[in-house]
Amino acid sequence: LERERGCRWCETCRIVRPPRAAHCKHCDNCVLLSDHHCKFLGNCIGGRNYRFFFVFLLSLVVFVSSAVCGLLLWALERQLA
Numbered sequence: 001l002e003r004e005r006g007c008r009w010c011e012t013c014r015i016v017r018p019p020r021a022a023h024c025k026h027c028d029n030c031v032l033l034s035d036h037h038c039k040f041l042g043n044c045i046g047g048r049n050y051r052f053f054f055v056f057l058l059s060l061v062v063f064v065s066s067a068v069c070g071l072l073l074w075a076l077e078r079q080l081a
Contacts, residue, residue, distance in 0.1 A: 006018075007019065010023050012028070013029065013030050015030065018032060020033050021034060022034035024044045026044075027043060029044070031044040031047075032046055033046050033050075034046045041053070041056065
């Protein structure tokens with residue numbers, strides 16, 4: 001019955017995995033809607049934490065762009081002085 005719904009047996013975790021779940025060799029867990037394992041965050045990106053991952057990426061982009069703008073303004077001010 002579980003096979004008809006797309007569920008599979010995970011040999012490592014010894015559980016029935018739902019469809020679109022995958023086993024992560026880094027975390028040693030089955031992750032629902034598994035996308036990838038992020039080495040910067042140290043965990044898997046999956047169904048439960050997409051939102052937090054995108055917030056992390058957005059804050060990273062804002063931080064890097066503000067640092068680049070600050071350095072450009074500093075260099076421009078130093079050149080004009």
